[in-house]
Amino acid sequence: MMGRVNIQILDILKNKKVKATFFAIEPNIRTYKTSMIRVNKEGHYIGLHSVSHSAKKLYKGSYSNVAKEMETMRKTLKSVAGVNHYLVRVPYGSQPYMVKPFRDWLVKYQSKMWDWTIDSNDWRYKTSQYNTIINNVKSAVLAKKAHYYFDA
Template sequence: MNKKRSRQFFFLFVTVVFLIAFWGQSRAVQAETSDPFSLPHALSPDPIYRMTTHRSNEKIVYLTFDDGPSPMTEQLLDLLDRFHAKATFFMLQPSILKYPQSVRRMRDEGFALGLHGVSHNFRKLYRSKKSVIQEMTTAQKALQQVAQVQARFIRTPYGSSPFMKLKYRKAMVEQGFIMWDWNIDSQDWRLQNWRFNTRTIQKVQQLEKQKETPVILLHDMPTTVRAIEPLLKYLHDRHYEMRAITPSMHPLQFRLQ
């Protein structure tokens, strides 16, 4: 009887250990495969101020486009597809509502969707932390309406410095937003036609020597789309992998001034 009872306790103990291990493994798998856009705010990665290359042979670049979508977005997406490139789009609320088909195509083809606010007016946008939140949540609702995407990525117009004060940044984190800046400004809004390509390529070469990963600021506008192919060809021919940003990445931000 005692031996039988001992065997029963032994099998019970083994069963309990197995169930605990199985539960823990299931939780781990769930954490790895859960929707990244629904991660708790506390799990949002801390910002970094320099994006270093992790491996000596790593060649990654992050193309980011502000101010869209536009009448040229479809042509831009065709170009990116041709060079097997992904990118991140920080979009304005009025444009999201005006070009919903382009937004849905971005979503369907695996581009990252982010927010750029509503007005692009720094006097209006940066009046208070409440005004920044209001613009980003308004754009967020528009993107949700058009593409059923709960976007967390934001890029504040003109970049986070010097307008995004510490209390503004904290408020955005509390709202669950992840703010991104850049380390290469193409200046495509100023250096139109081929000239912004030359500047950007030079900056990419500099960062490569410094073992840094480029995050390039571009704009979804006609002059850029018409002239950007040489830049994409340069990156493709030199075996750069053009990726979209993801929620698990540490966001690159300007240092608070």
């Protein structure tokens, strides 16, 4: 989450006086402690995105897996940045994995789920491939608009 490029993004956000939400995975909170502290200090929100980011670990086996990973993340975030956040964005979005028993477990852990329907596939590309990522989002948004237009 917080490599060199994202430090530049934080500088831009600060200069423009804009706040953002960053969803992080637990290992990056540990690796980029200084950045996480800066994100929090500058008034941005750090959301929980999982420990493993693994569909197999999260969605196979116990329905409590997702909630337990988010709880581990929450505790790490609290110890590193001093914040106690409960907003989660589950890996791969809510479809098809986040069936009701997974959501019920998130509720037991007081988590609030932020969902999304457009996948940029940013994880597939090197950080220098911004145009590809942007084009993926634009194409998906246009496809959604067409879907809503024709189904209306």
